[in-house]
Amino acid sequence: MAHCPELEVVANFYDAVECERIYRRLLHEQNWPDNRYTVAGRQFILPRLQTWHADPGIRYSYSNNLLQTRQWTPLLSAIREQVEARLNFSFNSVLVNLYRNGEDYVGWHADDEPELGGQPFIASLTFGAERQFEFRHKKFSDHGRLLLRSGDLLVMRPDFQRHWLHSVPIDRQVTEGRINLTFRRVIPAPKPDSGHF
Template identity: 75%
Template sequence: MSLCAELKVIEAFYDAETSERIYQRLLHEQSWPDNRYTHAGRQFVLPRLQTWHADSGIRYSYSNNLLETRPWTPLLSDIRAKIEASLNLSFNSVLVNCYRNGEDHVGWHADNEPELGELPFIASLTLGVERPFAYRHKKTSENGSILLRSGTLLIMQPDFQRHWLHSVPVDKNTTHGRINLTFRKVVAINNH
């Protein structure tokens, strides 16, 4: 299966040693919040831990859940600067997901919230254990999966969210953790 045209993979964006050091720092230095959320009036437990960091004044929600905006940490700012310099793009926010083991996952979705604009460009950094990133076309039966190793930067080109869904499926064989950082540019301020 060939990689879909709207995805680009940069292997070893961070080398193995640096990736492990960043993973451990994020794992132990992040203040991970309670992972409960409300949808349609019912409370659920998010199957992963999550924090949202953004420039001042940036707000973001998905599934009608407004995320608590936290300031950039020095580590997240350093990672953002390296990615921005490499891609010659700017980002004003990052969603940090911690998958504690293979039970933690994210279901099929597209990062197509109105705040991200019509054609969001997303840079996704994987740290920790390798996990598959699955994708499937919204209209055809085309699908695929990429095994993302620690230190890999996955680029989701602007058309990807329009045409594809993606997920990090449950992996019962994985017992170690993974942290994923998805850098985004919020273009419309959410005033909820």
């Protein structure tokens, strides 16, 4: 099992009582959209529910193709402030994923879209059910996994997205829901009239 220096887990960033309160509020306040999407005339079903929240003017092609950008809710703003204070880094967006049970998953990917810039720094918070977070190197056979528990803050340092893929696989033993927040900093696109000669 590989050790991955670009990953760090801050266990119990929120305690069990706070986690329960946050999970319930997110579950009931988020107004989850349908997870059936049509892209280029073809319908597909996202194997989880998602919302995307960002500061005004922030656009992210992956999410914007699927999702409408929403405003920050008071709860998401408060969590953002606490994560920012801990990590001394500012984020301008968050992707919220609801895994309704162990059948919901996210497949292998890296969060390396150009809008995240060359050094994407991502903070991931988990509430609810425990799930395995798996990672594997893009070029070598190194791979590993972490059990993410409710209240854990997973810090993904920039080279993680460059060198590794990650996933949260199906786990049919899990019957409870899990909500994951990934805080991101999208680099604002330059304005078309920004004055290059």
